[in-house]
Amino acid sequence: MTRRTSAAIPNGDVMPDLEALFHEVFPRGRGEIVATRAPGRVNLIGEHTDYNEGFVLPVAVDREVHVLAQRRPDDRVVVYSANFSRRATFELDALGLSARQSWINYPQGVADALQRAGHHLPGMNVILWGNVPLGAGMSSSAAVEIACMLAFRHLAGLLPDARADIILAQRAENSFVGVQTGIMDQFISRLGREGHALLLDCRSLDYWPIPMVLPDIELCVVHSGVPRGLASSEYNKRREECAEGVALLQAYLPHITALRDVSLGEFALVEHHLPDVIRRRCRHVISEDARVGAAAEALRRGDLKTLGVLFAQSHASMRDDYEITVAAVDTLVELARAHGARASRMTGGGFGGCTINLVPSMHVDAFEHAISLEYPALTGCTPVFYRCRAVDGAGLALVS
Numbered sequence: 303m304t305r306r307t308s309a310a311i312p313n314g315d316v317m318p319d320l321e322a323l324f325h326e327v328f329p330r331g332r333g334e335i336v337a338t339r340a341p342g343r344v345n346l347i348g349e350h351t352d353y354n355e356g357f358v359l360p361v362a363v364d365r366e367v368h369v370l371a372q373r374r375p376d377d378r379v380v381v382y383s384a385n386f387s388r389r390a391t392f393e394l395d396a397l398g399l400s401a402r403q404s405w406i407n408y409p410q411g412v413a414d415a416l417q418r419a420g421h422h423l424p425g426m427n428v429i430l431w432g433n434v435p436l437g438a439g440m441s442s443s444a445a446v447e448i449a450c451m452l453a454f455r456h457l458a459g460l461l462p463d464a465r466a467d468i469i470l471a472q473r474a475e476n477s478f479v480g481v482q483t484g485i486m487d488q489f490i491s492r493l494g495r496e497g498h499a500l501l502l503d504c505r506s507l508d509y510w511p512i513p514m515v516l517p518d519i520e521l522c523v524v525h526s527g528v529p530r531g532l533a534s535s536e537y538n539k540r541r542e543e544c545a546e547g548v549a550l551l552q553a554y555l556p557h558i559t560a561l562r563d564v565s566l567g568e569f570a571l572v573e574h575h576l577p578d579v580i581r582r583r584c585r586h587v588i589s590e591d592a593r594v595g596a597a598a599e600a601l602r603r604g605d606l607k608t609l610g611v612l613f614a615q616s617h618a619s620m621r622d623d624y625e626i627t628v629a630a631v632d633t634l635v636e637l638a639r640a641h642g643a644r645a646s647r648m649t650g651g652g653f654g655g656c657t658i659n660l661v662p663s664m665h666v667d668a669f670e671h672a673i674s675l676e677y678p679a680l681t682g683c684t685p686v687f688y689r690c691r692a693v694d695g696a697g698l699a700l701v702s
């Protein structure tokens with residue numbers, strides 16, 4: 303399997319010897335070293351449904367963040383980024399957002415969430431390395447949060463608790479980093495399963511692993527080369543529009559508390575009461591929720607044809623109703639379909655980022671070749687290809 307490295311990842315794609323590096327960076331450290339890993343993700347379908355308490359169908363993929371950590375005798379956390387070759391420090395009793403070294407805000411947010419939940423954290427030396435592409439919509443931040451969460455929890459002497467990890471990691475992102483994301487990314491990074499997608503109910507947090515029985519099909523992620531610039535402000539705006547939709551719909555459907563509660567049939571009866579933009583935002587979320595259920599069934603059956611139809615409907619809905627795609631990403635999806643992808647759509651938060659493509663193994667080389675020639679000519683952007691495997695969610699091991 304060949305991979306091209308994203309220019310966005312400093313220091314390349316191949317994991318350095320983190321244990322040797324740890325001893326080099328922290329030569330005076332003593333005691334047990336804990337090693338954790340947490341994967342990035344690609345969402346098969348179910349976009350912007352998680353914060354509407356609906357359904358998603360993500361896969362944890364073999365692009366991961368690794369953390370090595372050891373207690374230290376004071377209240378300080380020293381984090382060394384092996385990607386950036388930089389060190390940053392924070393004090394556990396004086397946490398605050400760093401504008402200069404934004405990568406440190408994720409470990410800080412995790413420490414903050416754990417402390418606010420009433421846990422006592424020790425000082426720690428930490429090394430962080432990852433090959434989840436940054437800003438691509440593959441959830442590098444959730445992978446950092448979950449890998450840190452497992453390591454910090456262990457060094458604090460807390461028992462494993464996957465549900466708490468997920469909720470607190472989301473809180474780190476929402477309350478500390480300040481992006482109002484849903485729960486999908488932290489969930490799949492923590493609980494993903496090898497060879498499976500997870501059908502996740504974002505209200506109850508119940509989940510069902512769905513085997514990816516698609517013989518001779520590869521999961522090809524293509525980065526559009528468009529950085530997700532507007533992503534957080536537009537993301538928060540979409541959330542507000544959905545909340546407005548719920549408030550307006552409650553006049554006609556008093557039982558609902560989230561868009562998740564509205565069926566397509568009910569929506570058809572009342573949608574004319576809504577202003578156009580809000581109507582289209584709601585239509586995306588409600589129809590996307592229905593597509594997730596249908597896609598999970600199709601995946602279970604290995605029904606690639608139906609998946610292709612559902613992916614196409616999802617992309618059109620994100621483009622026309624939710625308005626979160628950009629022209630280059632639309633072009634990338636069209637090219638993918640023309641060059642062998644049996645299913646293709648934008649994946650993740652939107653405004654740039656990646657597409658997810660189901661491509662017959664025998665066509666993958668030709669698919670990548672054709673897109674690397676035609677996509678830059680049409681858009682001026684450079685694609686980056688990631689052939690992905692569905693892997694297990696986060697894990698922990700002791701190094702010494």
Ligand code: GLA
Nearest residue numbers: 349350483484485486650651
């Ligand atoms: C981002 C968020 C997720 C989810 C997706 C859109 O990845 O972190 O919670 O809302 O966008 O589906």
